[in-house]
Amino acid sequence: MIFDTLIERITMTQAPICVGLDTSFSYLPESLKKGAEDEKDRAKAIVKFNRAIVDAVCDIVPAVKVQIAYYEALGTAGMKAFKKTCEYAKEKGLIVIADAKRNDIGATAAQYAQAFLSEEALFPCDLLTVNGYLGTDGVAPFLEEAKKSDKGVFVLVKTSNPSSGELQNLKLEDGRTVYECMGDMVKMWGEGTEGKYGYSRAGAVVGATYPAEAAALRSRLPHTFFLIPGYGAQGGNAEMLKTCFHAGGMGGIVNNSRGILCAHQKRGGDPAEAARAATLDMKKDILSVLGEICAK
């Protein structure tokens, strides 16, 4: 079961970290940018950069998160780069989270599931972010496909951005907030799919930037694994994201994109070495708060 595998790799690496390959061409070192004339050249340079990052971190983290928007901006050449990046990370033993926030209903959602989560997926990943605003019809087709192929989803619950509260923190008549209601739906969607460590196939996106909300969700959703954005550039730190985890340090994986991809801009030197050093620093930072991580 995919979340069991993720959990085992987290305990093995002692790094509840995924490296975000939100690779903007602008993040690349001059040596890779040089001579790129069109989107095809840029897409190729991005793949080259991503491969170097993957090589540098594949033995110290369990997963990467590939943000598809950066690839879509480069058209079909970018989509090829997305596919190549996912495939390379997979080859190197990493779990691949596609951050695509897809959403639609019925037969249409099933097409997205086909694209990302099926056995024959042409944009293959292990875990896909989805948006649950459309309700059960919008998420069930993803989970159905995920069950067949042993994959899973992360549903947006409480996002890390400054304006996430505009809708997500509103109070409902029944006393819950909108994000709590979304959390409850995620819990329901995942019921009966739990693996051996107790987490279901329906994970949740819960931002590191809102510790109180994360705490509320952590106790409300004991069987839901969290994908935690917002660490680093967005302002989240280790102390803040503690509430996303259960005692024992399990229950979530923290993403960092720019802090790792752009480490070479701050630290100088080789981008891959800088990325590895930044990842190890992040691990140290997070473990200083979580302590040793246990599967249960």
Add this chain to the structure above:
Amino acid sequence: MIFDTLIERITMTQAPICVGLDTSFSYLPESLKKGAEDEKDRAKAIVKFNRAIVDAVCDIVPAVKVQIAYYEALGTAGMKAFKKTCEYAKEKGLIVIADAKRNDIGATAAQYAQAFLSEEALFPCDLLTVNGYLGTDGVAPFLEEAKKSDKGVFVLVKTSNPSSGELQNLKLEDGRTVYECMGDMVKMWGEGTEGKYGYSRAGAVVGATYPAEAAALRSRLPHTFFLIPGYGAQGGNAEMLKTCFHAGGMGGIVNNSRGILCAHQKRGGDPAEAARAATLDMKKDILSVLGEICAK
């Protein structure tokens, strides 16, 4: 201004209709399916089919809606087919709505906007569907790009699917429903961008299947143009979607995908001719309820 153009084409054609190119390979006639061995062949056949449909309807409707999920399922070959379909419809004078329901925050949302809405967009469309669950950060980057390129967005407000009410119809503490709150945000996001007919660049997706909710939104959002899914296969009919429109029949455009693309399966004969006949029948059906459509 893009909504002015859309409105002028609607009054000219007297057809508040967009033809949904949610083209599943399974919808194609046997003659086009024959010999397709892989996703590249399937993607090519879909483009051929789409071109025939566009040729058949481009003088009687103002717009097409291209549902990207069906193209993503075919990988990079599918994404090429999406691009070709959008470009061909544009060449034939149609307004192109990309139904991609994209959503993300800040710099990442800006990448999606680059992909679909910028002047140099590699997946070019005129109007893009987006999901507003993330709040202002998730929609503003799309609108910023749309202003530069004279394009626009449709934000999901009240969707047409059976389970849309699970979240969208919940009552907030302040008495509004979640969909009304989303509608109010769309109103706010669009303020100051109105064209000469009074509609802003931030449109809303409002399903034909929920007439009471549509009525509430129509009076609440006088300056918001509606993209109306749910007619036909999903159960919406002309009488039900009346509440989506202002007096004078303006304020919305109704999508029909399967009812037009698959018309040949019911009616027999040439798919393009069947699609045209189905579109004309739909026009008659809608006008029987709306009467003559005026821009104001």
